[in-house]
Every structure is written in structure tokens, then in C-alpha cells.
Amino acid sequence: MPLKSSDSDRLKKTDQRLIALLSDRISLLAASEQPSLDEQLADVAPLLAQAGIPESVWAGVVNSCYTTLIPKSKTIHVSPRKIAIVGGCGRMGRLFKEQLSLVGNNVSVLEHNDWKYADKLLSQAELVLVSVPIEHTVDVIKRVAKYLAPTTALCDITSIKVQPTQAMLEHHCGPVMGLHPMFGPNIKSFFGQKVVVCPGRNDDSFQWFLDFFKSQGAELVACTPEEHDRMMVIIQATQHFCRFSLGVFLAEAKIDIEQSLTMSTPNYRQEIDIVKRLFSQNPHLSVDIMLATEERCNAISFLADTYSRLAKLVAMKDRDALTQEFENSQSFFEEKINTFLQPLNLIAIQRDFQPQMHTNISI
Amino acid sequence: MPLKSSDSDRLKKTDQRLIALLSDRISLLAASEQPSLDEQLADVAPLLAQAGIPESVWAGVVNSCYTTLIPKSKTIHVSPRKIAIVGGCGRMGRLFKEQLSLVGNNVSVLEHNDWKYADKLLSQAELVLVSVPIEHTVDVIKRVAKYLAPTTALCDITSIKVQPTQAMLEHHCGPVMGLHPMFGPNIKSFFGQKVVVCPGRNDDSFQWFLDFFKSQGAELVACTPEEHDRMMVIIQATQHFCRFSLGVFLAEAKIDIEQSLTMSTPNYRQEIDIVKRLFSQNPHLSVDIMLATEERCNAISFLADTYSRLAKLVAMKDRDALTQEFENSQSFFEEKINTFLQPLNLIAIQRDFQPQMHTNISI
Numbered sequence: 001m002p003l004k005s006s007d008s009d010r011l012k013k014t015d016q017r018l019i020a021l022l023s024d025r026i027s028l029l030a031a032s033e034q035p036s037l038d039e040q041l042a043d044v045a046p047l048l049a050q051a052g053i054p055e056s057v058w059a060g061v062v063n064s065c066y067t068t069l070i071p072k073s074k075t076i077h078v079s080p081r082k083i084a085i086v087g088g089c090g091r092m093g094r095l096f097k098e099q100l101s102l103v104g105n106n107v108s109v110l111e112h113n114d115w116k117y118a119d120k121l122l123s124q125a126e127l128v129l130v131s132v133p134i135e136h137t138v139d140v141i142k143r144v145a146k147y148l149a150p151t152t153a154l155c156d157i158t159s160i161k162v163q164p165t166q167a168m169l170e171h172h173c174g175p176v177m178g179l180h181p182m183f184g185p186n187i188k189s190f191f192g193q194k195v196v197v198c199p200g201r202n203d204d205s206f207q208w209f210l211d212f213f214k215s216q217g218a219e220l221v222a223c224t225p226e227e228h229d230r231m232m233v234i235i236q237a238t239q240h241f242c243r244f245s246l247g248v249f250l251a252e253a254k255i256d257i258e259q260s261l262t263m264s265t266p267n268y269r270q271e272i273d274i275v276k277r278l279f280s281q282n283p284h285l286s287v288d289i290m291l292a293t294e295e296r297c298n299a300i301s302f303l304a305d306t307y308s309r310l311a312k313l314v315a316m317k318d319r320d321a322l323t324q325e326f327e328n329s330q331s332f333f334e335e336k337i338n339t340f341l342q343p344l345n346l347i348a349i350q351r352d353f354q355p356q357m358h359t360n361i362s363i
Numbered sequence: 364m365p366l367k368s369s370d371s372d373r374l375k376k377t378d379q380r381l382i383a384l385l386s387d388r389i390s391l392l393a394a395s396e397q398p399s400l401d402e403q404l405a406d407v408a409p410l411l412a413q414a415g416i417p418e419s420v421w422a423g424v425v426n427s428c429y430t431t432l433i434p435k436s437k438t439i440h441v442s443p444r445k446i447a448i449v450g451g452c453g454r455m456g457r458l459f460k461e462q463l464s465l466v467g468n469n470v471s472v473l474e475h476n477d478w479k480y481a482d483k484l485l486s487q488a489e490l491v492l493v494s495v496p497i498e499h500t501v502d503v504i505k506r507v508a509k510y511l512a513p514t515t516a517l518c519d520i521t522s523i524k525v526q527p528t529q530a531m532l533e534h535h536c537g538p539v540m541g542l543h544p545m546f547g548p549n550i551k552s553f554f555g556q557k558v559v560v561c562p563g564r565n566d567d568s569f570q571w572f573l574d575f576f577k578s579q580g581a582e583l584v585a586c587t588p589e590e591h592d593r594m595m596v597i598i599q600a601t602q603h604f605c606r607f608s609l610g611v612f613l614a615e616a617k618i619d620i621e622q623s624l625t626m627s628t629p630n631y632r633q634e635i636d637i638v639k640r641l642f643s644q645n646p647h648l649s650v651d652i653m654l655a656t657e658e659r660c661n662a663i664s665f666l667a668d669t670y671s672r673l674a675k676l677v678a679m680k681d682r683d684a685l686t687q688e689f690e691n692s693q694s695f696f697e698e699k700i701n702t703f704l705q706p707l708n709l710i711a712i713q714r715d716f717q718p719q720m721h722t723n724i725s726i
Binding site for chain 2: 058060064
């Protein structure tokens with residue numbers, strides 16, 4: 001039963017009215033502070049049920065409008081600050097310079113050839129943000145600290161937190177905080193992204209900076225530097241090693257990636273996207289992520305040993321031993337089985353947020 | 364600037380009108396055949412640009428309505444067929460029984476204790492679908508073939524295709540086709556899913572069955588059994604081995620998965636979801652996927668060797684060698700760099716569809 005021309009006209013008219021209303025909705029939200037996503041969803045739940053519209057359809061509308069608005073609401077709320085980014089010409093440094101400048105801050109950059117201007121650039125900054133490769137972070141912190149006023153807030157965005165936070169506390173007597181943005185330099189905005197926050201000293205001095213992240217739609221997760229580093233061994237280092245190894249394997253086996261994508265599952269396509277993005281980065285950054293701490297190197301060895309042990313069972317076609325390995329791990333994941341059926345979406349991620357420790361910062 | 368109460372009222376009214384219109388839109392689409400997603404997007408492109416609404420917002424609305432409608436449009440177009448599913452009580456078998464029954468087909472099931480009814484169930488079927496574990500597929504095909512009329516269309520949905528398709532061609536003189544649904548039994552509908560199609564003999568007899576998949580929103584990808592099996596070594600077997608090994612590693616290291624998720628990236632969360640889903644499956648299915656062919660076992664060995672080699676470099680903290688490995692693979696992925704920046708979405712997946720060979724089936 002094809003669409004009759006009268007139906008087709010009605011669909012067109014409905015779509016025109018829908019688009020006009022969506023435009024109104026976006027304008028309304030842009031003109032004032034947005035209610036939270038949860039509020040926007042909860043308010044209309046009975047109405048949706050009555051109209052027979054799945055909540056997912058409405059969540060799609062609300063989320064899309066929300067995302068669209070981020071750039072427009074950027075100029076609200078922020079009073080300009082003097083900020084210096086050490087390593088501000090790196091890819092992450094550029095991202096932070098751009099995002100912080102967009103809301104009206106006065107952001108200057110110190111690169112490795114600029115130490116002669118260090119006194120001028122650093123001594124008057126309200127916030128100094130260190131954004132340099134992992135292996136140089138502690139040395140740069142030591143050098144930067146010499147130029148800082150006792151009131152300057154010092155933070156870093158390196159992906160390890162114990163050593164940098166210790167170095168900042170040791171060499172700077174003022175406010176200190178360790179940050180780890182859980183995203184790469186390719187993102188368009190901070191919306192929906194996580195930032196791990198490790199309080200160091202005088203957290204109050206960073207409140208405006210944390211509020212800036214929140215106003216951009218980022219989610220802050222507080223924990224100790226030790227908790228952070230322990231978790232990143234798994235979340236970052238072993239994952240990175242897996243994708244690095246998979247990429248080397250695919251390249252050596254000369255797999256026709258494009259052909260494989262034509263018959264792929266969405267999961268495989270996403271895996272390939274992640275691997276390709278990894279290999280579009282700077283090699284030194286990639287190597288740093290794997291070698292950053294002794295714990296990371298040890299975990300990678302342990303993971304590779306697991307691979308070898310299981311691959312040997314595959315080579316011997318030892319069905320029973322593989323089944324046994326499977327069943328041993330199955331019970332570990334079964335305990336958590338109730339939580340994983342929730343689909344991956346923004347709302348779920350936001351609800352999962354749990355501060356990991358008590359601090360006096362408001363996140 | 365909080366939302367003023369007049370703004371708040373206007374937002375509520377806008378939302379009420381939006382919801383009423385969405386309800387109209389869904390009813391209109393349900394009453395007749397839907398225009399394609401591309402058409403629904405293209406028609407309004409100028410209107411969207413004029414209203415300042417990103418296409419992604421509209422794509423969200425259109426996709427959500429489309430998905431909502433799938434169950435309602437199921438009864439359209441299909442004339443009932445006599446179908447027998449061998450292994451119809453397995454999880455994939457149940458999914459196919461359910462989906463094929465929903466559109467009005469007469470679906471019967473043959474399980475391993477039912478061979479005494481085989482003649483009755485199989486000899487009169489228009490379509491016999493073999494859905495049994497990989498290692499039993501060829502034996503079951505041989506046994507099933509004895510009962511079939513020369514006009515019966517015989518197909519299987521095993522995740523290897525060379526041996527089953529050969530066995531079907533050899534033991535059945537009628538229509539033959541190898542299928543590989545690129546999804547697991549947990550999906551709610553075939554919408555947006557891929558099915559690999561390996562033509563065997565008398566493809567015309569399967570046209571109604573392929574049309575059924577398409578009417579449910581599935582995407583068909585045609586290739587030879589050899590092409591399929593070569594690609595699945597990478598898409599399925601090595602990927603499965605990676606997730607299996609990662610799960611064993613996480614379980615043995617007793618990682619606090621829930622805590623790790625609080626500070627995770629979306630990619631890590633998704634990886635954990637995939638691993639958990641893998642371990643919620645039957646262990647034998649998992650082992651079968653890895654051991655199904657000699658090529659799979661060899662590729663897994665090669666992958667594990669790559670892991671070991673790179674992990675040794677990590678253990679030795681050999682920065683130069685790791686950088687060299689990275690750069691060697693980088694050039695392999697760089698050639699393809701222009702294609703990967705496209706975001707992962709349904710539309711992109713649909714557009715990427717390229718038939719891999721010429722056949723007389725219409726997909």
C-alpha cells in the first residue's frame with residue numbers, strides 16, 4: 001500500500017509544522033537556562049504514554065536540541081580569567097585554548113621555546129594548566145612552579161595523576177588540582193564528556209574552572225590520584241595496547257579493511273574506527289600511554305600472557321580447556337549481569353555518575 | 364538566567380504541540396507504506412537549513428519514528444509459507460521462528476529428539492532453515508537433505524559458509540542458499556541488521572525470503588562462501604578471541620568493573636558491554652566461533668604472537684622499537700584515513716552497502 005498523495009501531502013505538512021516547532025523549542029531554550037535533560041523528559045512522560053510515543057523518541061528530540069544549543073550558551077555565566085597553558089600548541093592544549101577563549105577568557109600559551117617569557121606569562125596568571133607529554137610533565141611542573149604567585153591555581157591534564165599531583169603539591173605552595181579529561185583532541189565540545197578531578201590543595205580556587213566544565217555539559221568525576229591511576233591501567237593502558245596490537249596485526253596481515261566493513265557488525269565498524277583514530281595520533285603519545293607507569297607495563301604483560309595461554313588452547317583445539325576458561329570467567333561477569341542490559345546512552349552515563357570520595361568541591 | 368515562568372509555560376506548550384504532531388506523524392506513517400529514510404531526510408533539507416535545525420536533529424526524529432513503526436508494519440506484504448527450522452529451539456532458531464511467525468508464516472521446529480517426525484515436518488516445507496551449532500551443521504544438513512522434496516529451498520545460518528554451502532549443494536538437488544545473520548539472538552527486530560547472503564542454486568526460490576528480511580529493515584550483503592569465510596576470520600573469530608581473552612584477564616585480575624565504569628570513556632563502557640554479552644552466551648557457541656576453521660585458529664595464533672612481541676617491547680620499555688612498530692602500521696591506516704572520519708550511524712552504514720558480486724537475486 002504505497003503512500004497516497006493525500007497522505008503524502010499530510011506528511012509533508014506535519015513535517016513542516018514539526019520543524020517550525022523544533023525551531024521554536026531551540027529558540028526558547030537558547031533564550032534562558034535549560035531545564036536538565038531529566039526534567040525535560042520527566043515532565044512529559046504521561047503525555048507521551050497517552051500519545052503512544054516511546055520515551056526513546058522524545059529523548060532523541062530533547063538530546064538533539066540540547067546538543068545543538070551548547071555553542072550558543074557558551075558566553076553565559078563566565079567572567080574572564082587570565083589563563084596560561086603550558087604546552088598550548090599541542091593538540092589537547094589547542095583544544096583547551098579554544099574552548100576557554102570562546103567563553104571570553106584571556107588565554108596565553110607557553111611552548112618549549114618560550115621560557116624567556118615565562119615570568120611575564122606565568123607570574124600573573126590566575127590559572128596555569130600544564131598540557132605536555134606524560135614523560136615531561138613532572139619536569140615541566142618543577143620548572144613552571146618557580147614562576148608562580150602563591151595565589152595561582154596550578155593544574156595538569158596528564159593521563160597519570162599520582163606523580164604530577166605530588167610534584168605540584170611539592171613545588172607549588174598555592175592551589176593545586178590534577179585533572180584527566182577522558183577524551184581526545186578531536187571532540188567538538190565538552191558536552192557529555194567526562195573529566196576526572198583529583199583535588200590537591202585549596203579546591204575553592206578551582207570552583208570557577210569546574211563550573212566552566214559543567215556549563216559546557218561535561219561530567220566531573222572526583223577521586224584520589226591513586227584510585228585514578230589504578231583504574232587507568234585498565235581503562236586506558238591495556239585498552240590502548242589491545243587496539244595498538246590489533247592495528248599492527250591488521251596491517252601485517254594486509255587485511256582489506258574496506259571490504260571487511262561491507263559485511264561488518266556495528267561493533268566491528270566501531271572497533272576499526274577506534275584503531276584508525278589511534279593510528280592517526282602522534283606515535284610518542286601512544287607509546288607514552290603504554291609505558292607511563294610500572295603498573296601499566298605489568299598489566300600489559302599479564303594481558304599478553306593471557307592471550308598466549310588461550311591462543312595455545314585454540315591451536316591445540318582443546319575444547320574442554322577453553323570451555324573451562326570461559327566458565328571460570330562467566331561467574332565473574334554473571335554477578336554484574338543485571339546492570340549491563342541497559343543500552344549505552346547519554347542518560348545512562350549521566351545517571352551512573354558517582355563521586356568516588358568526599359571533597360569540598362561542588363561537582 | 365533561570366527559565367522565567369512565562370518561558371517555562373511556553374516550553375511546556377511547545378512540547379505538548381510537538382508530542383501531538385509526533386503522534387500524528389507516526390499514525391500517518393503506520394497507515395501507509397513509509398517513504399525511505401533518505402527521502403524523509405532529503406525532502407525537508409532546505410526547510411531545516413532555513414529554520415536553523417541541524418540535520419542530525421531531524422534524522423533523530425525520522426529514525427525514531429521509523430523504528431517505532433517496525434512492529435506495526437510487520438503484517439504487510441507477506442503471504443504465508445510453510446517453513447521448518449532445524450534447531451528451532453536454540454536461541455537463534457527461536458528468534459527466526461518468532462520473526463517469521465509474526466508475519467503469518469506457518470513455522471514448525473525440528474529438534475534433535477524429533478527425527479521420527481522428520482519426514483512429516485521436512486518433506487512438505489517450502490523452506491528449511493538449518494540453525495544448529497557450527498560443528499554439527501554439515502552432519503545435520505546431510506541428514507535433513509534425505510527428507511526434502513526437490514522443490515524445497517534449503518538454507519543455513521551458520522557463521523561459516525564454505526562447508527555448509529558445499530554440503531547443501533552436494534546432498535540436496537533443489538534450491539540452496541547460505542546465510543549468515545550478522546547479529547546475535549538478543550536483537551528486538553531485524554531493523555538495521557546485516558545478513559550475508561551466499562547464493563548456491565536456484566536463487567529465485569529464496570526471493571520472497573530475502574524480501575522478508577528487507578521488509579523488516581535488514582540489509583543484505585551478497586558474496587561467495589569463500590569471501591565470507593575469509594572476512595569472518597577477521598570480523599568474527601579474532602574479534603571474539605580478543606573479547607574472550609579480555610574477559611578472562613579482567614576476571615583473573617578481579618577488576619572492579621563498576622568502579623571503572625564511573626570514570627570510563629564511552630568506548631570503554633561499550634567494550635565492557637560487549638565482553639559481558641559474550642560471557643552471557645553458551646560457552647560451546649563461543650568456543651565454536653574460535654575453532655570453526657583452520658584459518659581461524661591460525662589467525663588467532665598470529666594475533667597472539669603479535670601481542671607477545673609488542674608486550675615484550677613494552678616490558679623492555681623499548682620506546683624506539685614501539686614507535687617504529689607504530690609508524691609501520693600508521694601508513695597502512697593512513698591510506699584509508701579519509702573514510703573513517705564519518706560518524707558511526709545508521710544512515711552511514713546503509714550507504715556503505717556494496718554488493719560484492721553479481722547475482723541474479725535482487726538485494
